[in-house]
Amino acid sequence: MEITWRQIIVFGGIPIWLASLFLQAWLSRKKSPRPGIALPGIIFLASIVLAVLDGDVISGAEWLEALLPWNIPTLVYMLIFLLCHKGRKERARDILQEREKLDIQNLE
Numbered sequence: 001m002e003i004t005w006r007q008i009i010v011f012g013g014i015p016i017w018l019a020s021l022f023l024q025a026w027l028s029r030k031k032s033p034r035p036g037i038a039l040p041g042i043i044f045l046a047s048i049v050l051a052v053l054d055g056d057v058i059s060g061a062e063w064l065e066a067l068l069p070w071n072i073p074t075l076v077y078m079l080i081f082l083l084c085h086k087g088r089k090e091r092a093r094d095i096l097q098e099r100e101k102l103d104i105q106n107l108e
Contacts, residue, residue: 028084
């Protein structure tokens with residue numbers, strides 16, 4: 001039985017990509033923002049390296065054309081980071097408001 005590229009992508013690439021999305025969401029929920037930025041940063045640096053290794057990139061417009069397809073995953077990971085981090089900030093603000101209400105009630 002011969003293994004095709006389609007089988008490699010379906011049984012290898014897609015599960016790894018889905019696992020990386022869950023990893024990004026988990027890292028983005030951490031208290032510090034640094035873990036959530038690590039995966040998009042690594043992918044961004046890899047896209048620059050791949051564009052440089054391509055060798056055909058000369059002008060600014062060609063750089064943009066070379067970097068854009070490689071940075072779609074970076075944009076997806078950054079969107080996950082921003083959504084998770086925003087939710088964390090909102091929950092922290094809500095907890096602080098509840099604490100202030102309890103403090104005011106205790107003073108009365």
